[in-house]
Amino acid sequence: MRMVDLIAKKRDGGKLSTPEIQFIITGYTDGSIPDYQMSALLMAIYLKGMADDEIATLAKTMLDSGEVLDLSMIDGIKVDKHSTGGVGDKISIPLAPLVAAAGAKNPMISGRGLGHTGGTLDKLEAIPNFNVDETVEQFIEQVQDHGTAIVSASTDVAPADRKIYALRDVTSTVESIPLIASSIMSKKLASGTNALVLDVKSGNGAFMKTEAQAKKLAETLVAIGKQNGVPCVAYLTDMNQPLGYTIGNALEIKESIDVLRGEGPEDVTELTLVLGAEMLVLAGISPDTAAAREILQARIADGSALEAFRQLIRDQGGDADIVDHPEKLPQALSTLDITAKSAGYVVGMQTNDLGIASMKIGGGRAKKTDLVDPAVGIVLHKKIGDAVALGEPLATLYLNAPAPQEVQDQVLNSIMIGADQPEIPALIHEIVK
8 A cells, every 4th residue: 555546536626435544644653754745635635625524533533543541430421522712712621610510521621722713721720730741641530529620731632633733733724634633533522521512613713614614523433433333412513703702811710600690791701601501411411501500600690600610720739819809810911992983783793803803912823833822812892783983892802011002903804884783693502413
C-alpha cells in the first residue's frame, strides 16, 4: 500500500477502505507518512468529501491511535456536552455544575480558544489557581465524588487528531465536515463518555456559516456516535450574535455565576437549561426534557447549582471565593465605551469580528503559543432588536493597554444599526437525533 496511490484515489473521488484509513492514520502518527503527503490527502478530502462510513472509520481510527479513558469505575451513565465553538459561548461553565447538582455524572474534557472563538479552559483559568491539568485518577475521583470535572485532554488522547489538526490549521482545510466531525468525535469517544449532547452552531460567528452546513455536520456527528455505541443528540443553535453580553475570560466567568444565581442573560440561561435537560434524559435521570428542565430550575433556585460550582473550583485548586466576590477575578485597568453614531435599532452583528476584536486586545490567541490576558474583553450593551439612541454606549472595552483605533472601529462596525426593528434570531434552529 502506497500513500501516493491513496491520495490519487481520494483526489479522483474514490472511497477509502477501512484498511487504507488505518494505514494512513497509523503511518502519519508514527511519522512514516510525511506532512506533505498528509497535506495533499487533507486537501483531497476537503474537495471531494467522504461517505458517512468513511468518516466513522476515520474517527474510530484516530480514537484508536492513543489512550481511551476507562471510566467504568464511575457510577451511572457518563454524559458530556460539546460545542462547535462561538463568541461568548460560556455554556459549559454553568452547565457542568448544574447537571452535577441534578445528579448527572459529567466528565468534561475541554479545549482552548483559537482565533475568534473562546476556550472553556482559558475561561476557567481566569479563576485564580484553577488547575485544568489533573491526572486521570484525580479526574475520575472528582467526577465520582462530586459529579463533574473540566480538564484538558492528555497528550495520549487521540494523538493522530492533534497532529492532523495542526496541519489543517496551516493548509486551509479546517472547514471540512469529515475532518471536523472525525476530530470532535475521536476526542469525545476517547474521553470515555457514554452519551453526548452536541451544540452545533451556525451563523457569522460559527465555523459553519449556514444552517445547511450545520445540519450536515450535526447529522454526521450523531451518526458517528451511534456507530460507536454512544447515543448523541445535536442541537443546531444560532451564532449570528454573541451568547450573552460578555466576550472575554474573567468577564464570562462572572456572567456564568449570574446564570447559576438565576440572574443571567436570557439566551445563556435558556441554552444552558435546554442542553442540560437533554443531558439528564440521556443520563437516565429524567424521562423527558420538560421534567428535566424543572429539576434544573429547582437546582438553581435552591442554590445547589451555585454550590456545585464552588465545589468544582475547590476540587481543581481554585479560589471559590470568586463565586461570592467576583471582584477577586482579574480586573482590567481601564474601560472604553464604543458609542452609537446614529439612532435606530441593532439590526445585525458581525459576530466573528467581535471575537477577533477581543483577541486583538489580548482576550484570545491568534496562534497556539500566544498568551491570553484573562481580564480583558468586551461587554455588549445592545443585542439584535434593541433600540439605540445617538451617543448611547453599544459596547465597553475592558483594557490593560490602549485599544488601537482599528479595534475600536472594528467593534463599532460590527454592531449594525438600522431604522426598522428586526426580527430577533431564534436561539435554537433544529434538533438532530
